[in-house]
Amino acid sequence: MKMELIKQHAGVYGLNRCLNVLGVAKSTYYYQLRRDEPLSKYEHLRAVITKIIAENPAYGYRRIKHELLGLGIVLNHFAVQARCSKPGDLRYTER
Secondary structure, eight states: OOOHHHHHHHHHHHHHHHHHTTTHHHHHHHHHHHHHHHOOOOOHHHHHHHHHHHHHTTOOOHHHHHHHHHTTOOOOOHHHHHHHSSTTTTOOOOO
């Protein structure tokens, strides 16, 4: 509720004034803005990684990374590993 008020009135009264009146720290405001972002920066790759896993269920994150590289998508292996092993996200089968 406070975030909505700040977003509505920040243009008129200024961000700092709105934050002070409502008693919200600037760091909290920016944290909430980032948390409310709809997509992660790798969300567009979910379908591609899902397809690779479906075609090659024994592939680990390293092979998936090299498949992505073959498709022209440069991505750090840690980012691929995080997409594959995060709870509720993509999973690959163990050998």
